[in-house]
Amino acid sequence: MSQLEWTSVETGPLTGTIVVPGDKSVSHRAIMLAALADGVSRIDGFLEGEDTRATAAAFAGMGVRIQTPSPSTRIVHGVGLHGLQAPAASIDCGNAGTGMRLLAGLLAGQHFDSVLVGDASLSRRPMGRVIDPLARMGARIDAEPGGLPPLRIRGGALRGMRHALPVASAQVKSALLLAGLYADGETEVREIHPTRDYSERMLAAFGWPIAFGEGWARLSGGHRLRATDVRVPADFSSAAFFLVAASLVPGSDLVLSAVGLNPRRTGLLTALRLMGADIVEQDRREQGGELVADLRVRHAPLHGVDLPPALVPDMIDEFPALFVAAAAAQGTTRISGAAELRVKESDRLAAMARGLEALGIAVTERPDGADIEGGAIGAGRVDSRGDHRIAMSFAVAGLVAGGPVRIADCANVATSFPGFLELANGCGFALSAQAADQR
Ligand code: S3P
Numbered sequence: 539m540s541q542l543e544w545t546s547v548e549t550g551p552l553t554g555t556i557v558v559p560g561d562k563s564v565s566h567r568a569i570m571l572a573a574l575a576d577g578v579s580r581i582d583g584f585l586e587g588e589d590t591r592a593t594a595a596a597f598a599g600m601g602v603r604i605q606t607p608s609p610s611t612r613i614v615h616g617v618g619l620h621g622l623q624a625p626a627a628s629i630d631c632g633n634a635g636t637g638m639r640l641l642a643g644l645l646a647g648q649h650f651d652s653v654l655v656g657d658a659s660l661s662r663r664p665m666g667r668v669i670d671p672l673a674r675m676g677a678r679i680d681a682e683p684g685g686l687p688p689l690r691i692r693g694g695a696l697r698g699m700r701h702a703l704p705v706a707s708a709q710v711k712s713a714l715l716l717a718g719l720y721a722d723g724e725t726e727v728r729e730i731h732p733t734r735d736y737s738e739r740m741l742a743a744f745g746w747p748i749a750f751g752e753g754w755a756r757l758s759g760g761h762r763l764r765a766t767d768v769r770v771p772a773d774f775s776s777a778a779f780f781l782v783a784a785s786l787v788p789g790s791d792l793v794l795s796a797v798g799l800n801p802r803r804t805g806l807l808t809a810l811r812l813m814g815a816d817i818v819e820q821d822r823r824e825q826g827g828e829l830v831a832d833l834r835v836r837h838a839p840l841h842g843v844d845l846p847p848a849l850v851p852d853m854i855d856e857f858p859a860l861f862v863a864a865a866a867a868q869g870t871t872r873i874s875g876a877a878e879l880r881v882k883e884s885d886r887l888a889a890m891a892r893g894l895e896a897l898g899i900a901v902t903e904r905p906d907g908a909d910i911e912g913g914a915i916g917a918g919r920v921d922s923r924g925d926h927r928i929a930m931s932f933a934v935a936g937l938v939a940g941g942p943v944r945i946a947d948c949a950n951v952a953t954s955f956p957g958f959l960e961l962a963n964g965c966g967f968a969l970s971a972q973a974a975d976q977r
Contacts, residue, residue, distance in 0.1 A: 540973035542949040544929065544959070546936020551789030551837070552966040558777050560585040560610060560770035561798050562954050563708070563736050564828075566593050566636050568768040569604070570644060570716070571744045572614035573597040573622070577765030581612040583826075584770055588953040589634035596641060599625045616765050619719065624650035628688065631656045633883060633926075633953045636709055638687065639668045640737075643713030646677035647720025648693035655688045659883050659924055659950075665689060667705060668713045675699050675717055675725070698723035698759065705878065706851040708733035708802075711755065715741065715748075718757050726756040731851045734802040740768070743827055769826025771798030775855045775927075776955050777833060778806050782863045783934045783967070784835040785815045792965060794833045796825060805853030809860060813840040813867055840867035842912055847875030854878060858931035861890040864910040865899040866938050873907035883950070884925035893920035893932055897939060917941025926951045930958055933969050946974060 560583040570593065572579035584590065586609040594604050594612065601623035603615040631637040631654055638654050642665065645652045655661075666685030673679065678692040698721040701714055711727045715737050718725025731753065738750040741757065745764035748757040777797045784790035799807075799819070807817060816838040819831040840863055853860065857879055864871030879886040891901040891908055898916035902909040915935055922929035922945050929948040936943035948971065951958050959969050 540975040541947050543972055543974040544933060544945040544948045545970050545972070546933040546943045546945065547968045548937060548939060549787070549966055549968040552780070552784045552787050552792045553790065554965045555793040555795060556780065556961055556965050557795045558772045558780070558797070558961070559587065559955060559957070561773040562587065562589060562775070563636060563734060564768070564770045564798070565590040566634070566640060567712070567736050567740050568770060569593050569597060569612065569614065570640060571740055571763055572616055572765065572768070573602040574619050575616035575744055575763035575765040576618050577616055579614045579616060579765040580767045581614065582610065582767070582769050583772070584610050584612050585773065585954070586610055587956050588632055589637060592630060592632040592634055593637045596629045596631070596637070599627070599629060616763070619762060620649070622648055625652055628653040628655045631660060633657050633659055633950055635660060635663055635883070638689070639665070639709040639713045640716055642668050642679060642689055642691065643672060643716040645691045645693060646672050646675070646679060646717050647696045650693050652691045652693070653688055654691065661687050663687070664881055667707060667710050671701050671710065671714055672717055675721055677717065696721040698725040700726045702728045703730060706731040706733050708737070712737040715755060715757060719746070719759055721759045724756060724758045727754065729753045732802060733851055734800060736800070739827060771825055771828045771830045772796050773954070774798050774803045778856045778859045779930045779934050780965070781806065781810060781815070781817060781833065781835050782859045783937055785810060785838055785840060785863065786866045786934070786938045787966070788837050790835070790837040792835050794835070796830045797833050799829045799831055802852055805849040806856035806860060809843070809845055809849055809853060810863060812843045813863060814838050815840060842867045842869030842871040842910070844872045845874070850875050855927060857886055858890055858927045859934065861894060861910060862931050862935045865894050865897070865912060865915055865935065867912040869912055871910045871912070874904070875906055877906040882925070884923035884928060886925065886928065889921070889923045889925060889928045890931070893928065896920050897935060897943065915939040917943065919944040919946065922947045924950050926954050930955065933962065933967065936969070937967065
C-alpha cells in the first residue's frame with residue numbers, strides 16, 4: 539500500500555491572516571456532553587478531523603441523532619443521561635486517545651456492555667491509567683496484557699471516589715469525572731499539576747453542579763445535563779506550527795485568528811517568548827466561555843533555553859514544534875520532565891530526536907527529555923511514525939532547511955488538522971504531497 543509522503547522546501551516569508559481548525563479537546567467533549575444532555579445543542583467551530591468524527595460516530599452508533607449542516611457545525615439531539623443505546627458493534631476510536639479514555643469513563647456506568655478499539659498507534663497506548671482508577675469506582679474493564687486496547691467494558695453501578703492522580707493527564711481526570719456523572723455519591727480528582735479544564739468548564743456550561751479550581755475538581759452523580767450551544771475556539775495546538783514557522787522564516791508577519799488561549803494550553807507561547815519570539819496577542823476576548831485572541835507572529839531570531847519543567851503539562855502537545863524551534867535556534871535547548879511524550883501518538887522524544895538527527899542536528903535523548911543543539915538544518919528524509927504532530931513539525935523544519943525535507947507517513951495529519959497542506963501553502967509554505975511509492 540502506498541503511503542502519503544510530504545516534501546517541504548525553503549520559501550519566502552509567511553504572511554496573511556489564517557484561521558486554524560477548531561480545538562480537538564473541546565470538540566470531543568462538546569459531542570459527548572451534548573449527546574447526554576436533555577434537548578438539542580448546536581456546536582460551531584467543530585473540528586472536522588478524523589479523531590472527533592470518530593467520537594461523533596460513536597454516539598451516532600449509540601442512538602444519538604447528529605446533523606452536520608456544515609462541516610464545522612454539529613446539531614446534536616441529546617438523549618439524556620440514561621438514553622444511550624447499546625452499540626451494535628465495537629466502537630472504533632481511530633487514532634484518538636482522548637476519545638478512548640473519555641469514553642471508557644462514560645461507558646463504565648451505562649446499562650450495557652461495549653468494546654472500544656483503535657488503530658495501530660492507539661492500540662499501543664497505555665489504558666491502565668484510566669482502567670485502574672475506574673476500577674476503584676466499581677468499573678469492570680478488561681484490556682489486553684499491559685493495559686492495552688481493545689477495552690471490553692461491562693457497564694454497571696459505580697460509586698464516587700477520591701482520586702489523587704499520579705500523572706498529569708486531562709484525559710484521565712475527564713474519564714473519572716464522566717464516570718462520576720453516573721456514580722453514587724461524590725467523585726473528586728486531585729492532580730499533581732493542573733491540566734486543561736475543558737471538561738469541568740463544559741460540565742458547568744451544561745448545567746451540572748461541579749466545583750473545581752487549579753488542580754482539583756469535585757462533582758456528584760444524579761443530576762441532568764441541559765442542552766447548550768458551544769462555540770469551539772481555534773486549536774492552539776494547530777496554531778503552534780505556524781507560531782514556530784513564522785518565528786523562523788525571515789520577513790514573516792502572520793496573524794492567526796481567534797485562537798483559544800486557555801492558560802493550561804499555552805505553555806509554548808511562554809517557551810517561544812523565552813527563546814526570543816515576537817508574538818503579540820491582539821483583541822483578547824471571551825468567545826463561548828473561553829479566552830481567545832488573534833496572535834500576530836513576526837520573525838525573530840531564537841536562542842536556546844533550559845525549558846522550565848513546570849511548563850511541560852501546559853505544552854504537552856507542542857513539543858514536536860518546540861524541537862524544530864530549538865533546532866533552528868542559536869545555542870542549546872534542554873528539555874526535562876517530559877517522559878509523557880513517550881506515550882503519545884508516537885514516542886515523540888524518539889521520533890523528533892531521530893528526525894532532527896537525519897537533518898544534521900545534534901540531539902542527546904534522555905528518558906524524560908532531550909538536549910537539542912541549534913544548528914543548520916539540512917535536507918533529508920524523516921519518518922513521522924504516523925504521528926500528525928511529528929509530520930507537521932517537520933513540514934515547518936523544511937521551511938528553513940538547506941534542501942528538501944521529505945516526510946514519510948503523513949496521512950494521519952487528517953486526525954487533527956484536515957486541510958493543513960492547503961492552509962500552509964496559502965500563507966507561504968511550499969509543501970507538496972505524493973504517494974511514497976511514486977518517489
Ligand atoms: C487531551 C489531553 C492530553 C493531550 C491530548 C488531549 C485532552 O493528553 O496530550 O492531545 O483532550 O484531554 P493527556 O491527558 O494524556 O496528557
